[in-house]
Amino acid sequence: MTEHATTLPHLRETLVFLALAGLLIPLLQRLRVHAVLGFLVVGAALGPFGLGAFAQQAPWIGWFTIPREEGALALAEVGVLFLMFAIGLDLSVGRMWAMRRWVFGAGTAQVVVCSLAVGLVAWLFGNPPQTAVMLGLVLSFSSTAIVIQLLASQRQLGTQLGRATFSVLLFQDLAVVPVMILAQALGKGTDALLPALGLSLLKAVAAIVIIYGVGSRVVRPVFRQMASGRQPDVLMALTVLCALGIASLTQLAGLSMALGALLAGLVLAETEYRHEIEVMIEPFRQLLMGLFFLSVGMNIDLMAIVRDPVWLPLSVLGLFAIKALLTAGVLVLHGLPRATALEAGLMLGQGGEFAFIVIGVALASGLLPDPTARFMMLVVGLSMMITPLAASLGRTLAGRLSARGQAAVADAMPDLPSLQDHVVIAGFGRVGRLVAEILEQRQIPWAALDNDAAAAGEHHRRGLPVFVGDAGRAELLKALRVQSASAAVLTMDDAPAALRAVRAIRAAAPDLPILARARDEAHAGALIEAGATTVIPETLEAGLQLAGAVTEHCGIPREAVQVLLDQQRALRMAAIPVPSHAALPRD
Structure with missing residues (x-):
């Protein structure tokens, strides 16, 4: 038994997750519950802060829960890598250039304005300046997975709302890389901030240029030569090799593996195999997306709401209020109607999945103390849970505001x-x-x-x-x-x-x-x-x-x-x- 446990680490956690995914996904679809929300709630219920906390008193509970944080973190690492790879595969240089006005205009303004506002609030509550800067940047991001799934389920990806929202999310995905580098540099202290930040940026730019430049020239001929027969197993093996191989190279360069997985997706997005790879990994993509959000839910302590019934809900609502109003204002200035901008702002008001990644980097580098990091993870996780409700509220308010606006337009x-x-x-x-x-x-x-x-x-x-x-x-x-x-x-x-x-x-x-x-x-x-x-x-x-x-x-x-x-x-x-x-x- 010990040999098997050593050979296959976290086997029980993996089996629990696969059983939950196989039973949970069809049940959520039948009940018309948002999949991400379901994974977050189930993860919180069965994780170390839920039923898993009683595994020592009742060992049989451990058979269908994950009582140890190590198991949840191990699952989260795999989920993060493939989540970043899937995001990179969705991006392409051509696609970003076609939407450059919204991506680099509205997207940049949203991140800057929300970062300043949230960072100022964090500083006023007594956090050191470097911690406030990091919290502002981290909480300015929104959840790409949740928002895109909401838009897709409502058939709004091709609408004005969908295009504007996707542009902001696209810039946020790109901004994760420099923010992660900044988190590592800030963790080394303010005295060495500029040298550390400059060195980290130089290493990152060099790694990105080398990996993207060399990879785009090496990967395409390798795929043409080895996957010319269109065997699914060969194509899958080459795809996983590319993702994990480039992730390992970035780790050797002192950067995160998540950045490498994102670069691997970008490299493959420029090849003629992009759509074939998307179709091939689609089932795994949904599974790994569930894996990530299940692991996120396992790190959410729902009992914290009972222990802190005032500041935690207020922080979640405050985050939504600040981001929704500022994001809506930015989108209005870029030409979006007020009703549509308000709906987009509420849809983007939550914290994002990348916040867990960046908070983890900031925690490891000593930038964020453990209590602050856990509190922020709770705020982000709870904000993601109530996103479907916020989106529904946004549609209602947008409808009423649109009705008033249409009446005014008709009069004018x-x-x-x-x-x-x-x-x-x-x-x-x-x-x-x-x-x-x-x-x-x-x-x-x-x-x-x-x-x-x-x-x-x-x-x-x-x-x-x-x-x-x-x-x-x-x-x-x-x-x-x-x-x-x-x-x-x-x-x-x-x-x-x-x-x-x-x-x-x-x-x-x-x-x-x-x-x-x-x-x-x-x-x-x-x-x-x-x-x-x-x-x-x-x-x-x-x-x-x-x-x-x-x-x-x-x-x-x-x-x-x-x-x-x-x-x-x-x-x-x-x-x-x-x-x-x-x-x-x-x-």
Whole structure:
């Protein structure tokens, strides 16, 4: 038994985690509980500060708990490495450059402003200046994993809210590296701060340049040569070798292994194998994400709330208040509507998973005393637990603020008495602009609404009848004289927004033809039930166009192909399931 325990360290902890992951993930999905929240709560309940604390009095409890912090920390180290690797794989130089205005503009401002505010509060509470600086930087970060999963579950990653929020998170991910270096340098004392910081930065830059420069030139040909047969086992072995190998190199250079794992992800993100690796590691990614948050939960002492029922909840709420207000202000200054900025601020108000990494580095370097580090970990962990509630509050407040703003916009909108028999376009992205161009060619008047204030303002300055607003607001529809329109066209890709717009337009103009863009046939059925006259499912049209091109290349005359496509379109549209009112997606 001793031999087996030595050969496979932390075997029992690993088995407990795998059992929890295998049972917990399906249960959370069935109960519609956020996975990250579930792992945090279960980790806190079964960890050293939960039921695991009673393992000595009742040894049988130890079979399904992790009573020792060493086991939780060992699991956390593995989870951190692969979490950083997955984040690096999501990043790319091209992607960051395309979003540079938001990433390096709004992202930098958010981290700087929140760091100064939180650091000032920490200093006023008696912390030394270097500790206050580190706490300010650490707590300015938000949880990439939680926020991205919330946005994905609400289908908001492609919206204005999703793009702005992701940009801030992306900069925070990049800022982790210099903050970790600063934590190590501050731990050596303020007298040697500048030399230590300069040396650490020099080593980090040299390591990053060498690893990224050499790695990008070595990894691609190695993968081409060794993984040319597309064997999954070979590709998996090379991926893990790259991640752990580069992490080991950074450790040898005196930097963290987490930084190396991030660099490994960046190196692989620039290769043609990126998407294949993403698909291959996706199941492991979710598992390791759960591993990380389970280990984080195991270090949260929920009984601390009982021991400190005042300062701990106040600290969590204060963190949310400071970050939400300041982040919202930064996003408003960068052109985001106030309602959307407030929702983004509350969604980003929690502490992030990287705070545990940086706090661990600061604790090891002596920068943070143990009581302060544990208190801050509790604040971060509890803030992550209540993030789904904060996001729900943000949606509610944003809806109310948006309603007031839309009413004000409608009042300020110029009178359009000349509009008659025009087309109202809801959503003025690429599809909406194409519709408008075709209408102008046929000299058909139109007016459009779009939620993107910056884009709508630019179009309006060019003399186009494009106004800021939500087509689901009756006041705006009335201002656009929808009752006198000849048709309404909905081009937005936000499914709940499209449903709201159909219902509002149908209520304002019961006989108006409404033509709507749909994601798929299920979404089309919901739009028809809501009152749309004609729907165009994107997946159906794309499939018909591909089928038509294939049959035409096979020698079928174009006229016969068109007849066949029309027949299939009619059959498919007739078979679209129209849900009952109870089954409609909620706004």
